[in-house]
Amino acid sequence: MDKFCQNMMFTYVIVYEPPSYGAHHFSLCRSSSNDQVKTSMKNPKWIDELHKQQKFIELDTVILAINCTTAAKKSFERHVVPRRSSSQLSVFPMFFVIIGHLVSKFMASFSTMFYFVLQFFQTHFNNESESWIYVTSANVFKRTAWINIQIRCSQILYWPIFLQENDLRSQSCVEYAEKAAMHRHSMWSTLVVDILLGNLVGWSLFYHSDTICLSVLNFTHGFATFLRSGCVWLMGNPAGFKLNGELAGVLGMVSLNAIQIWSTLWIFVGFIFNYIIRGLSILGILCGFTVPAALVVDMITFATLHVSTLNWLIALVYSLQIQALAALWRLFRGRKWNPLRQRLDSFDYTVKQHIVGSLLFTPLLLLLPTTSVFYIFFSIVDTTINLICILIEVTISVIHATPYIKIFLRLVKPGRFPSGIWLEIFGCESSSTVSPNADFTDKMTSSNESCHLKDFNREKSSFLVSVLHSNYLSIGKVVLPHYRNVFLGVSRSSISTAAYGILIGQRIPSTCGTLLPSPMPWMSLPYKEYWCLCHDSLIACFR
Secondary structure: EEEEEOOOOOOOEEOOOOOOOOOOOOOOHHHHOOOOOOOOOOHHHHHHHHOOOOOOOOOHHHEEEHHHHHHHHHHHHHHOOOOOOHHHHHHHHHHHHHHHHHHHHHHHHHHHHHHHHHHHHHHHHHHOOOOHHHHHHHHHOOOOOHHHHHHHHHHHHHHHHOOOOOHHHHHOHHHHHHHHHHHHHHHHHHHHHHHHHHHHHHHHHHHHHHHHHHHHHHHHHHHHHHHHHHHHHHHHHHHHHHHHHHHHHHHHHHHHHHHHHHHHHHHHHHHHHHHHHHHHHHHHHOOHHHHHHHHHHHHHHHHHHHHHHHHHHHHHHHHHHHHHHHHHHHHHEEEEEEEEOEEHHHHHHHOOEEEEEEEHHHHHHHHHHHHHHHHHHHHHHHHHHHHHHHHHHHHHHHHHOHHHHHHHHHOHHHHOOOEEEEEEEEEEEOOOOOOOOOOEEEEEOOOOOOOOOOOOOOOOOEEEEEEEEEEOHHHHHHOOOOOOHHOOOOOOOHHHHHHHHHOOOOOOOOOOOOHHHOOOOOOOOOOOHHHHHHHHHHHHHOO
């Protein structure tokens, strides 16, 4: 029981459970306004009058003091109270300390070896001006694979930093300690889940690599046959449309030659494709699911390079044709586009300009259906490929953004995710009169606004006793902010812009705008210092 507010008018006593790290704490959140506790009876009149009076108690300060009391006391006792001598320790704690030292030395040595390997690759392959390996790999795997590899390496390098003790502010307040712990453990929970998924998928790929390789090769052969059949169909009379035979023949032959050349080159890839599948499986086992998934995205982009090139070429012809028709249509209307003021102005064209415009407008308009059907076909194929890549990228972003440790702790200990407070009043007496029902129970909710207390019966009160309770966040509200940060680049305007770009012949973006965690700066510590850092971090955990 804690008494935190007293003046000449009343004494307000609040009973609460002391906050402790790993159990619960109190917090004022705006999201709690929708989760206020529903009362089973009507609020007394004095509670309504209470909210109309002048506020003079800051609940933020009160909640901060409540969260700090027990944490500060424990921190003070840990640093001030002398430790027991080794003779007073039992056998089990001494055995635990010895095991902790041995495990710390082994893990520190293993981590330092891995740190040495990463530093070696960083030194020899990350020199853009001299190393052709870095330039080639960055150009081939420039979408998400390179970023995911950097994220994974930085997460592995920074594990002793995240295991170090928190600052004094986090140690003296349960709320800050909880936030620091969530930030520290979120990365490792994501890493563990990612590696588990990588092992699950990686071992499956490794044991069924021959079957998967044969299935992928058959799919690529069928995909090439589909492209050839589509081009031959477009060169005739697709869906009964009468197209220009000469233009359809030129576009069809260019497309068929590009598809045939790429199919011939893909035969050589088929001989080593089994090794590629095994390499992806091993990479998934060691680095997690996101790294091989990102490599798959880049491999799909590389394998369908002929489709994207043909789509770009035909889209260029289609967009130029659309722009020429729009300009000629403005000529007939006596309009001219003003690029400075971004508007249409009136303009007097000459007779020769109208004649030339008429001669150009007719063939361009008649050739537009032929160009359009080729553009629609390759746009549908290229958009389907991009959607598959975007779906994989969304999966990678969701794996990185999902707060697994928060979901688990919310299911086990919901008190670690408070969302506002509410007061259960069970004792209320005044100096002149006593409540007719002194042991009645009522519930008063409070959000992020400060509460104020004065004499509620216009009489001099003696005391008011209440119990402080906390609301809890739902799992949806715990997870939703993380997903909202991931999809910041996705909006209705971006989707409408992409749809409009397809109509006028522009290239649609190959990424959906999802955000990945930014790679941390590369560490350049000496190996001995890094070993000491790993060892001290693990010793602190065992301690």
